Amino acid sequence: MATGLWLIALAILILIVMSGFFSGSETALTAASRARMHQKEKNGEPGAQAVNQLLQIKERMIGSLLLGNNLVNILASALATSLFINLFGQTGVVYATLVMTLVVLVFAEVLPKTWAISDPDSFALRVGPYVNVITKVFGPAMAAVEWIVTRIIAMLGIEAKDNHAQSGQDELRGAVDLLHMEGSVVKADKDRFGGLLDLAELDVSDVMVHRTGVKSINLDDGPESIVEQVLKSQYTRIPLWQGEQDNFIGILHAKDVLRALSEVKGEAKDLDIVAVASEPWYVPDTTSLKAQLNAFLKRKSHFALVVDEYGEVMGLVTLEDIIEEIVGDIADEHDIDVKGVRKEPDGSVLVDGSVPIRDLNRALDWELPDEEATTIAGLVIHEARQIPEPGQGFTFYNFRFRVLRKERNRITSLRITPVQPVQ
Known part of the structure; x- marks a missing residue:
């Protein structure tokens, strides 16, 4: 009799260990990183292949x-009830319930799950091969269960949705934001990841230099003046126009001008400027940055003029403009340092109206919307539903915007002050 009771106690102990295995495995395998497991499998790490196979049939x-866990828990509870009834009579049912609840909670649930979640990848690698076998053994039973569940859901009129339809870009963005909040990714790297993911969502009109800011040269200025302007310019490529300022006839490259100047022994008056200029390349303003980047790489070009649906030139976009959306502003020894954003001691910020909203958000870690406008001046006009006059102020998105200067219909300078939201 005593031997039988000891065997029952041993069986209960084994079942509790098995229950802990099932609980810990479930936690580890659901928390394991698919990306890291994929890389581990490529590196030939043992167990990674089994884990990846399981994650494909999660x-x-x-x-x-769950089936295995319920089987061992119910069997352990039944054996424990039998054991305690033999020891304490009918009151053993109460004792068995209390003891098994505590034991299962601590040793079969909390302990293994806490252990697994502390290092899910390592835990998953160890249990993956065994769980793979268990899944194959219970496969037919689970297929039947899934069939029954599907029919019940259909009878209740509930539509089963596929949760795997989430965009890979959204998943990457969420992972980077989470790692930034946890301190694993610095803000600069987070911004670069975000900029890379935004390429497919932004158009060239979002990053182009507007035609009001385009530096161009008039062909009628004459070769000598044109050469002088090219040499003094901070830009390597400059649009060339004739007649009307929107009538671009070519793009001058500083190297081409210098090369042609060398061929005529430095006599600028003998240059054929039109022959030196390259043909302008026009792209629609609705072209995505991702598509334009690929086009730049394919054509081995760095410069394009942007036109709207009517064929009117809206501005220009360069390869550097697109790269800056990923890595931030790129400055070299020839760039002029224009202070478009300046912080004030009182906490306000002086901003040029032409500063892009995305650049302002990136510089100051703000979250102003950029769906309806590209520049900060455009955002104020959109929200105010008017062209404000200097001195007017508006409050939206928890910021106070005050117009400082305006030229014709363009806001050229604003003061932006963060406003604490009312609790």
């Missing part, structure tokens, strides 16, 4: 582990 895997 529902079946979780169902098999």
